[in-house]
Amino acid sequence: MVVIELPDGSKLEFQGPTTVKEIAGKIAKSLEKNAVGAVFNGELIDVHTPITESGRIRIITPKDPESLEILRHSAAHLLAKAVKKLYGNNEVKLGIGPATQEGFYYDFDLPVSISEEDLPKIEAEMEKIVKAKEPFRREVISREKARELFKNDPYKLKLLESIPEEEEVSIYWLGEDFFDLCKGPHVEHAGQIKAFKLLSVAGAYWRGDSRNKMLQRIYGTAFWKKKELEEFLHRLEEAKKRDHRVLGKQLDLFGIYEEAGPGLVFWHPNGAIIRQEIEQWVEEEHRKRGYQRIYTPHIMKADLWKRSGHYNFYRENMFFVPVVEHDEEERLGNDEVPLTCSEIEKAHWYAVKPMNCPGHILIYKSQVRSYRDLPIRFFEFGTVYRYEKSGSLHGLLRVRGFTQDDGHIFCRPDQLKEEIQGVMDYIMDLLSTFKLDYVINVGTRPEKFIGTEEAWEHATNALIEALKERGFEYNIVEGDGAFYGPKIDIAVLDAIGRKWDGPTIQVDFNLPERFDLTYVDRDGQKKRPVMVHRAIMGSIERFIGLLIEHYAGLFPTWLAPVQAVIIPVSDKYLDYADEVYAKLKEAGIRVKLDDESAKVGYKIRKAETQKIPYMLIVGEREKENQTVSVRSKREGDLGEMELQQFLDKILTEIKEKA
Structure with missing residues (x-):
């Protein structure tokens, strides 16, 4: 017996395995017709995936945002089949082809170089497959069969090796002559992919690693309706006019120089004026709201980052430097006399800070704190450095060195809601000052978390109550909290409706525990404070990049370099x-x-x-x-x-x- 629970709590029973299509048909014929997939026990599946166990289901139709992932993943397979037909089934080697937030892409190892002039020809081949309504079909196969099927496709064999032994291996057919190693989900047939467009061609290293071969990546997008595609293409054209990298050069705002290193921003005089005006306003607003300005070092001992947990969870994104203690008779390595192996072995390892929180914690711990002292609000313009792969760097939006308007609040549990409201008030002032719209999301407890369920419930309720009392609309994103606590994330909308990562408020149970943070309460006992991480702008670089594109380079008079x-x-x-x-x-x-x-x-x-x-x-x-x-x-x-x-x-x- 398979028992299926619907969103309203009602249940359907089936004598054996079932499918989304069958379940939808039990509910309504119209739903059966429009269903393109479902979220079953938290996993996105397509309409024909066998459901062999009981669980919760939510049927997905084209009106649901998740449906675009199914459509676009299917369009990526459609693209791959067309490219194989045009450039040789045996000659073309397939990389990966996922759906993305705005479309899809597929990576190819091709016998020839292709350019954007070739895209209409590929689109025409895709249209033939669409008109034929070639079906998608899922097949579970053994690893031995998979190795045989992909014996001439080295990238698929590498992907096959990465699938855990306990997981099943599946392929998806598109028609009778194309298959791909894939978990899914997909639409029923290619005829459902009615509105698509190939956008660009770029180079991409296999698995994003510059040590691997450069493949050719074709980007595209797909929508359920042609009108939605046309609106997207219009926004895309508008976005090109607003590209902060182009406007940054035109207005002489900033530069990034290979001589200094990728992802490191140099602010030219015009850009420095904009940044200075914003920072002055932000600092004044912090002071009004009871924050104390602090400064923390750019490098700190690696042991500190081990204690904070960043070393274990984040070290691949951190920069480390060896520091050799020396007196007047000794010397540090230089270009002429490099450090010896023995000297490096004796070195103390330091990390260039990727975040500011441990520094703020050390200042909090520098003296005994009383319940009367709380809340304590620290703030700094903290410059941090994070290793991002060179292929992911993008102007001001994705860099290796950036400055945050970083603040941390240490408060008693009974003060938490009020502090969250204070931060939200500040965020709203910021967004209204820059004329920005927004969407609020609340991330709740993930599967892996630290702290007690009671503490999580208290913190999550504080976030939600703070929003409700201020009259904010918000979305609950189940399981999207950090492992150390729930959070509010605010997505900022620019002038053409694109979403940008914006302000965030995060409640943290992890660091107060790791660093044994305390305050002396009314009863004379030591208690654990609640720590709130919050950024109003976040990265100043990314925020200015957003503003350049939002204003299309025409800044409000108070920000304009020349007024x-x-x-x-x-x-x-x-x-x-x-x-x-x-x-x-x-x-x-x-x-x-x-x-x-x-x-x-x-x-x-x-x-x-x-x-x-x-x-x-x-x-x-x-x-x-x-x-x-x-x-x-x-x-x-x-x-x-x-x-x-x-x-x-x-x-x-x-x-x-x-």
């Missing part, structure tokens, strides 16, 4: 332009005088390209009237204004962060 440019119509009016420049400078405006001997039209186009909020054009009439003609990048031609009138306007705009 106004003065454009004299000819050199005859440079004296008056100098007067205007001096008055704006004195008022604290970041102003530039374009005294280049060029036509006014050229100067205006240049200011437009530099995305300067205001152009002040001065000529004969303006000089006589002691005025300026104002052109706004956002509002267009504002006409002639008295200088003080313009100053009042721009200063109000800056003060209100409009």
Whole structure:
């Protein structure tokens, strides 16, 4: 007997193995028709996967977000079959082809190089398979049969070796002449893949390891409806115009130089102004909210990271350096006289910090804390370094060195909800200041966790109650908490609807225990404080990357590196332009005088390209009237204004962060 529990708690009974399709048919014919898969006991499966045990099920239709994973994974197989048909079934070696958040890709070892000009030809071959409605079919096979099937496909053999012995091996057929090593799930037939598009071609090392062969990766996307695909492609075109890497170069904001190392950001003067303005505002807001500014070292002993647990869980992403203790008679290694093996053996190993929390903990532990002292709120602009694979680095969004507006709150359990609300209030102020929309997710206890279930329940309830009392809408993401505690994650939406990793609030049971953090309570007994990790922006680099793309490079006036440019119509009016420049400078405006001997039209186009909020054009009439003609990048031609009138306007705009 197989007993299936539905989301509403009702149950269906089957005498033997069943399928999603059969279960959906028992509920409603319309659901049977629209079902594309299900979440069964927490695992995504397709409609024909045999269900041989009792459990909980939620039927997936195209209206559910999980359905896109099924569709896009199927589209990846469709792509692989088309490429094999076009470039030779035996010559093409297949890597991996997963679904992604925005589409899918497949890695190929091909006998020829392909380019984006080849994509329409591949799409046409995919369309033939779609029109034929070739079916997907799952088959469980023995490892021996799998080795025989993939004997000429080295990448699939390596994947086969990585499947644990206790797990079954399955392949998926698409039609009668294509199969792939795959766990699934997939749609019923290729005819359901109605709206797809191949997007680009790139190189990708096998398994992301630069020591392996470079494969050719084809990216694509798929949706259930053509309208959804068209909307996505429109957003993609808009995203290209907003690419922070392109705008960063155009506006001279930042650089990343191979001579210094990949993923390390150099802020140019224009970018430094934006960062400085943001940091000043953030620091002022922290001070208002009772945070104490601290500084912690960039490197600390490796033993500290072992105690915190980062060494065991995170060391592959950490940088380590040997430090040799020496006196005046000894020396450190250098280019001419390198360190010997014996010296390295004696070295003390330090880690370049990937996170700031252990440093904040050491400051907390530096003295006895009373219940009266709590909550204690520490904050720093902490620069951290994490090893990211070179293939994953992406402008400001994925780097190896970045700065966090990192804060940690040490509080009593009875203060937890109020502290969470205080952080949420701050986050909302930040998002409203930068005109950003958001989605709130609450991550609950995962399968592997530390601490007691009672402590988890208290912390999770505190997060949820804090949100409810402030009237926030939120999603519960079951099992998405960190192993050390539940969390609130806020996904930030930019101007074209893309989601970015944003603010986070995490409750931690792990580090207070590991470092034996205590405070003396009213009864004179030592108690364990609750530790809250929180970042309002998170990575400053990533946040500015988000802002560049959100604003398409046209920053609000308070952030703009140059807030106004003065454009004299000819050199005859440079004296008056100098007067205007001096008055704006004195008022604290970041102003530039374009005294280049060029036509006014050229100067205006240049200011437009530099995305300067205001152009002040001065000529004969303006000089006589002691005025300026104002052109706004956002509002267009504002006409002639008295200088003080313009100053009042721009200063109000800056003060209100409009």
